[in-house]
Amino acid sequence: MGFAFQMEEGKEEKIFCPPPHDFQKFLDDVILDFSIFSNFY
Incomplete structure (x- = not known):
């Protein structure tokens, strides 16, 4: 499991993949x- 974001070139790159x-x-x-x-507002 991990987060991924789209690069401008269109390739996916994992930026965070913790246990x-x-x-x-x-x-x-x-x-x-x-x-x-949120308690401040």
Whole structure:
């Protein structure tokens, strides 16, 4: 599992491909940061 983005030339390139447990932690951190950020507004 990983994220990919389209280059201008049209070729895909992986930019982030963590192990499953690290990916879950990454998602948790993003959700936590978003929750804290949205509390300011």
